[in-house]
Each structure stands twice: as structure tokens, then as C-alpha cells.
Amino acid sequence: AQSVTQLGSHVSVSEGALVLLRCNYSSSVPPYLFWYVQYPNQGLQLLLKYTTGATLVKGINGFEAEFKKSETSFHLTKPSAHMSDAAEYFCAVSPSGGSNYKLTFGKGTLLTVNP
């Protein structure tokens, strides 16, 4: 069974500050890992994903995440927050083998960016 824990349902940062959104997972097999972003009144959009290879992955809008197997983590970062980054962010995990259809989501982290 898989599960995803996002630490902090709400994170508030100042414009220009570092953004750090935390995600830890549990999975019985090596997973694929995803971060999705949901802007107000919109669907989910893929920010980035880890499948294999380099553990530091870069995504859209200046975001990146690092897969740390020993810590079972996949935290999302951005060096300098912009007002347009205000949204809800979801971490998700999918098993890498077998019936790998299932995407399990965390409960989401709402990011607020203050001027």
C-alpha cells in the first residue's frame, strides 16, 4: 500500500523568499513521484516528476524537487517565491511496477505568498 504525507496544510512565505513544501511517502516498491499544482478554479497541472535517474528534478516555473530514498522524501523547492506561485500543491506517488495505474495523492499544501 502506498501513502503520501504532506507536512503543513498551509505555508505562507514572503515574495522573494524560499519556498519549501514537504512530502514524504511510503511505498512497498520503488515509486514514481509527482508534484501537481492547482491554481484557483483550475484543474491540476503537472509541475515535475521523478521516474528514474537523476534524483534532482527540475520542473516548470522554477520549481525543483529532490528524491531522497533514504528519507522517503520528495520535497518541492523554489529559491524565490513570486506572487503568481500562490496555489495549492499536491504530492502524488505511483508504484513503478505491476498494476501501476494508481496515483495516490497527499492532502495538499496551500501556498500563500505575501507582498
Next chain:
Amino acid sequence: DADVTQTPRNRITKTGKRIMLECSQTKGHDRMYWYRQDPGLGLRLIYYSFDVKDINKGEISDGYSVSRQAQAKFSLSLESAIPNQTALYFCATSDSGTGSYNEQFFGPGTRLTVL
């Protein structure tokens, strides 16, 4: 043009009414999904379909049914709507082919209110 479309975008209905939410995709994907989003709970899987003849229950299928009319169309029905089905509903698609890593693509959502 949007790759995954949902109709209607907003719907208000009354307890006991039958409601159908529709999803269409032009991505050519074989797999389609229906999720429900509630504040603080993330996304939960209602039903998923691997192809027209393969439909499966997700984690919260009670009170819902689905129909896969064609590879590109997947409908969700609430046979007798109740207030706790008030939520944001998302359709998603993915490709089962090698290299897809189960990345899912989401529609814009349908906001359903049951009075």
C-alpha cells in the same frame, strides 16, 4: 484547445436528483479516471477505466456509477444525489504505454453542489 474537457463546469441540484458529469479527451489515452476533491482531503479515486470494456471501482465508489461510451468519453453518474456528494469532481487520463510513468492529465473540474 483543452485536451481534457468536463461538462458542466458548475452544477447545483437537489437531493434525490440524478446527475451526470461528462468527460471527453483528445489525447488518445486509453486510461481514464474520476476523482473527487474535498477541502483538506486531497483527491480520492471514484472509478477508473483501462479501456472501454474494463471499468473498476476506486476507493469511494458507493453512490456513483460510470459509463465508458468510447475511448474518449467517460461519464460519472450520481443516481440519487445527496448533500455529502457536494464536491469538486475531476476527470483525468493517462497512457498505458511504455514511458508514460502513469502521468495523469486533468480536466478543469466540475463543481457540484447538492442542496
